Amino acid sequence: MMELLLVQGLNGLASAASLFLVAAGLSIIFGVTRIVNFAHGSLYMLGAYIAVTLFAVLPRDQLGFWGAVLLSAVAAGLLGALLERLVLRRLYGAPELFQLLATFGVVLIVQDAALLIWGPQDLLGPRAPGLRGAVYVGEARIPLYDLFLFAVGPVVLALLWLLFNRTRWGTLVRAATQDREMVAALGVNQRWLFTTVFFLGSLLAGLGGALQLPRGQPATLHMDLDVITEAFAVVVIGGMGSVPGAFLAALLIGMLQAYGILVFPKITLVLTFLVMAAVLVVRPHGLLGRPQGAARALGAGVEAVIRPAPPALRRLGLAVLALLLVLPPFLGSYAVSVLGEIAVFVLFAASLHLMMGPGGMASFGHAAYFGLGAYGVALLVTNFGVPMLGGLVAAPVVAAIAGAVFGWFCVRLSGVYLAMLTLAFAQIAWSGAFQWVELTGGDNGILGVWPEGFLAGPLPFLYLTLAVSIGVTLLLRRVIYAPFGYALRAGRDSPLRAEAIGIGVRGVQWRAFILAAAAAGVAGGLFAYGKGSVFPTYMQISRSVDGLMMVLLGGVQTVSGPIVGAVVFRGLEEQLLRLTDYWRAVLGAAILLLVLAFPQGIAGAAQAWWQRRGAGTGPAAAGTERGEAERAA
Amino acid sequence: MTAEAGAAAAARAANGMADGMADGMPGGAPVLAVEGLEKRFGGVHAVAGISFAVGAGELLALIGPNGAGKSTTFNMVGGQLRPDGGRVRLAGQDITGLPPRRIWKLGVGRTFQITATFASMTVRENVQMALLSHHGELSGLWRPVAKRHAAEADALLARVGILDQAERGCGVLAYGDLKRVELAVAMAHSPRLLLMDEPTAGMAPRERVALMALTARVARESGIAVLFTEHDMDVVFAHADRILVMSRGRPIAAGDPETVRNHPEVRAVYLGTGKTSGGH
Numbered sequence: 001m002m003e004l005l006l007v008q009g010l011n012g013l014a015s016a017a018s019l020f021l022v023a024a025g026l027s028i029i030f031g032v033t034r035i036v037n038f039a040h041g042s043l044y045m046l047g048a049y050i051a052v053t054l055f056a057v058l059p060r061d062q063l064g065f066w067g068a069v070l071l072s073a074v075a076a077g078l079l080g081a082l083l084e085r086l087v088l089r090r091l092y093g094a095p096e097l098f099q100l101l102a103t104f105g106v107v108l109i110v111q112d113a114a115l116l117i118w119g120p121q122d123l124l125g126p127r128a129p130g131l132r133g134a135v136y137v138g139e140a141r142i143p144l145y146d147l148f149l150f151a152v153g154p155v156v157l158a159l160l161w162l163l164f165n166r167t168r169w170g171t172l173v174r175a176a177t178q179d180r181e182m183v184a185a186l187g188v189n190q191r192w193l194f195t196t197v198f199f200l201g202s203l204l205a206g207l208g209g210a211l212q213l214p215r216g217q218p219a220t221l222h223m224d225l226d227v228i229t230e231a232f233a234v235v236v237i238g239g240m241g242s243v244p245g246a247f248l249a250a251l252l253i254g255m256l257q258a259y260g261i262l263v264f265p266k267i268t269l270v271l272t273f274l275v276m277a278a279v280l281v282v283r284p285h286g287l288l289g290r291p292q293g294a295a296r297a298l299g300a301g302v303e304a305v306i307r308p309a310p311p312a313l314r315r316l317g318l319a320v321l322a323l324l325l326v327l328p329p330f331l332g333s334y335a336v337s338v339l340g341e342i343a344v345f346v347l348f349a350a351s352l353h354l355m356m357g358p359g360g361m362a363s364f365g366h367a368a369y370f371g372l373g374a375y376g377v378a379l380l381v382t383n384f385g386v387p388m389l390g391g392l393v394a395a396p397v398v399a400a401i402a403g404a405v406f407g408w409f410c411v412r413l414s415g416v417y418l419a420m421l422t423l424a425f426a427q428i429a430w431s432g433a434f435q436w437v438e439l440t441g442g443d444n445g446i447l448g449v450w451p452e453g454f455l456a457g458p459l460p461f462l463y464l465t466l467a468v469s470i471g472v473t474l475l476l477r478r479v480i481y482a483p484f485g486y487a488l489r490a491g492r493d494s495p496l497r498a499e500a501i502g503i504g505v506r507g508v509q510w511r512a513f514i515l516a517a518a519a520a521g522v523a524g525g526l527f528a529y530g531k532g533s534v535f536p537t538y539m540q541i542s543r544s545v546d547g548l549m550m551v552l553l554g555g556v557q558t559v560s561g562p563i564v565g566a567v568v569f570r571g572l573e574e575q576l577l578r579l580t581d582y583w584r585a586v587l588g589a590a591i592l593l594l595v596l597a598f599p600q601g602i603a604g605a606a607q608a609w610w611q612r613r614g615a616g617t618g619p620a621a622a623g624t625e626r627g628e629a630e631r632a633a
Numbered sequence: 634m635t636a637e638a639g640a641a642a643a644a645r646a647a648n649g650m651a652d653g654m655a656d657g658m659p660g661g662a663p664v665l666a667v668e669g670l671e672k673r674f675g676g677v678h679a680v681a682g683i684s685f686a687v688g689a690g691e692l693l694a695l696i697g698p699n700g701a702g703k704s705t706t707f708n709m710v711g712g713q714l715r716p717d718g719g720r721v722r723l724a725g726q727d728i729t730g731l732p733p734r735r736i737w738k739l740g741v742g743r744t745f746q747i748t749a750t751f752a753s754m755t756v757r758e759n760v761q762m763a764l765l766s767h768h769g770e771l772s773g774l775w776r777p778v779a780k781r782h783a784a785e786a787d788a789l790l791a792r793v794g795i796l797d798q799a800e801r802g803c804g805v806l807a808y809g810d811l812k813r814v815e816l817a818v819a820m821a822h823s824p825r826l827l828l829m830d831e832p833t834a835g836m837a838p839r840e841r842v843a844l845m846a847l848t849a850r851v852a853r854e855s856g857i858a859v860l861f862t863e864h865d866m867d868v869v870f871a872h873a874d875r876i877l878v879m880s881r882g883r884p885i886a887a888g889d890p891e892t893v894r895n896h897p898e899v900r901a902v903y904l905g906t907g908k909t910s911g912g913h
């Protein structure tokens with residue numbers, strides 16, 4: 001028993017090393033540039049893949065091996081610097097949400113690039129020459145390479161300390177981490193500083209990726225998101241911008257994972273994020289972090305005045321509704337299923353918009369509520385044979401309960417911390433679905449969730465989907481125009497003023513969180529019946545990002561934005577899926593384009609155009625603001 | 634007079650005011666009574682023991698040079714900051730350290746030195762929000778805001794002179810007009826205490842006097858107690874019933890405008906600094 005504990009502990013320490021390298025890089029980059037860099041995980045992945053290639057071409061001796069490791073790290077560093085110069089440099093002044101999304105766009109592009117270069121199969125690296133053996137403590141076998149990794153963490157920590165405390169560059173980095181304006185005032189060449197910081201941070205990520213290989217862990221196409229969510233957790237727990245904090249937190253997470261697997265084998269992933277959530281709530285700035293300046297607003301131009309839909313738009317909405325009523329019988333079965341899906345995603349996007357737009361809370365984990373609604377339905381149907389009506393009622397209830405619990409924590413934070421916490425909760429939900437195989441079937445999902453009775457046919461089910469999705473979407477719109485929606489917006493615009501006129505901002509935000517979760521749950525429940533099955537992918541980060549894309553594509557500051565965005569996004573995605581295998585890269589490029597060139601979204605642009613030309617009847621403006629028929633509800 | 638003795642005298646005067654007010658009040662307690670309020674920010678003793686009282690229909694001006702601790706005092710009374718020491722009583726009820734929304738519910742309206750309005754709403758909607766809150770209708774999920782209390786909101790806007798701006802977004806308003814919106818919002822709750830931190834900053838001189846004259850009239854008519862601060866001495870001396878001068882967190886003089894104007898230390902510390910500034 002003792003030996004098992006020892007082995008597990010050492011195992012945990014060894015995995016902590018890589019995690020620390022990645023998290024330290026992420027933390028340094030955040031500290032100086034205030035960018036939460038999703039693409040950091042991609043650089044870790046690239047470090048691993050490049051190492052695989054270099055291991056193959058360089059000689060298989062000590063020099064070749066360690067040379068390959070270092071070269072991979074440097075290559076990742078250079079790619080990181082390139083990323084900074086090409087993309088992120090343009091985003092330093094942008095809202096945090098846009099920065100997060102842009103870096104996620106890069107993740108998608110890099111995934112497809114790696115697929116193109118290295119192919120879909122997992123790639124193993126060689127064992128480290130000279131470190132292939134193991135030492136034995138009693139029965140317990142401890143690989144020499146793991147012992148080497150234990151040393152890596154503290155050595156890198158010490159090197160970084162020297163770098164930050166003994167060089168002029170390091171002093172600048174520390175100064176910038178504490179006070180960005182001051183550095184600008186000192187006349188430091190900020191561009192150079194940022195680029196080099198990205199180089200160092202990405203180098204650490206690449207090193208972490210390369211060093212994982214000799215442990216027998218392969219380079220895979222999903223290691224980027226796997227590591228980045230864990231690294232986020234580490235950085236948040238340690239304190240954003242704090243390297244020693246990252247070290248502590250990586251150890252903590254490493255040990256938690258190692259021992260957690262003995263005690264709670266089903267929820268090791270959950271444990272990580274539970275710790276993160278607990279730390280965020282008790283010490284919002286992490287174990288060793290300092291408060292950052294006030295969080296910037298998350299959405300661009302969210303202060304735009306929301307006005308009632310002009311009559312032309314209402315008429316158009318009614319026309320669209322009428323069309324949706326008469327058209328389906330004439331559609332093919334493929335079109336019927338796509339239309340139903342689009343309707344579901346309109347509702348999903350509208351629910352996220354309530355939080356992001358009027359609520360000002362950017363959620364990076366909204367898919368959790370969609371997925372929980374879907375799983376709620378699936379579990380009730382398959383385990384208890386609950387009828388469909390019951391399932392559709394249960395979906396929002398399950399999601400709302402989760403929203404109440406998660407939201408209670410989330411509304412205590414703002415800005416990136418809020419986004420991170422929503423992400424953490426979504427990961428908890430996802431890992432529950434993924435790891436709790438007895439209940440959820442794990443990766444295989446739950447099958448056989450079909451609509452029943454007269455609704456079983458595709459056409460009747462489409463009508464049900466349209467009615468429920470559009471109905472709930474219109475209810476959400478109604479809420480935005482009602483006092484509750486205004487109170488929510490008031491809290492976003494000026495918490496100081498809102499509190500001073502008797503609005504309990506957190507309470508309002510919490511209720512909005514629950515409402516948005518419930519609406520997303522309805523969407524998830526419908527989706528489960530529509531597909532006949534549920535999978536953990538319903539709660540993946542990428543699904544949450546899809547939602548963000550829909551809202552931003554449409555325009556976060558308009559009420560019709562999410563509707564337009566969902567229609568366009570799902571439509572495009574459907575086309576892309578059919579046209580190319582590299583749809584991720586196309587999507588990523590679209591995200592970058594949107595964020596860099598088109599931040600106000602389609603409905604936002606249309607609204608601006610409409611207002612410029614006066615309040616006439618404009619088919620073009622109305623054409624993009626479809627579905628806006630509040631009275632038709 | 635030494636500085637210490639001066640401060641002690643001012644404190645006596647301020648407390649005396651509090652007592653005097655209390656005696657004169659029908660219900661016994663003044664609308665607002667502040668006793669020994671203190672606040673530290675790290676090493677800065679921003680407010681180091683301030684006491685005063687304001688009665689119904691009375692205008693008390695809290696003045697002092699930049700950094701004297703005026704806004705900090707306002708924020709402790711309004712609940713935005715939690716005092717490190719001292720008491721705040723509203724009509725006898727201890728409200729020290731209550732959150733701002735509770736204090737608002739008890740009948741305190743306020744404006745901020747740096748205006749705080751809802752930028753994504755029109756001027757009218759800003760006032761409607763205060764009215765909805767006043768009527769306890771903030772949780773409504775159904776009936777749109779547009780049709781609620783619009784006439785009442787317009788009446789308040791007309792009173793502060795910006796009815797013509799009712800449809801405009803607060804994000805695009807001139808600073809002086811935002812101050813008016815704040816006043817209308819604060820009035821929407823029919824407050825018994827009005828806190829106004831530099832209410833006329835950003836306005837032309839003639840507008841300032843007019844706005845304060847309006848405030849004074851409304852306050853006297855409706856028996857509202859007003860605590861305000863201003864850097865424009867014309868406004869202060871024209872409308873304040875009494876003045877409390879503070880410097881570096883401490884009271885240095887208190888009394889009616891005439892007394893304060895002639896107070897040697899005030900002249901030295903405050904007016905002696907030369908001109909008065911018109912806010913920020």
Ligand SMILES: Nc1ncnc2c1ncn2[C@@H]1O[C@H](COP(=O)(O)OP(=O)(O)OP(=O)(O)O)[C@@H](O)[C@H]1O
Binds near residue numbers: 705
């Ligand atoms: N949140 C804060 N944190 C730290 N120090 C503060 C804070 N708020 C105020 N101070 C300090 O407290 C002192 C009093 O500030 P306060 O804003 O109350 O002055 P004021 O009298 O309103 O000045 P002004 O006429 O410039 O508005 C100043 O030294 C100020 O720097």
Ligand SMILES: [Mg+2]
Binds near residue numbers: 746830
């Ligand atoms: Mg002030």
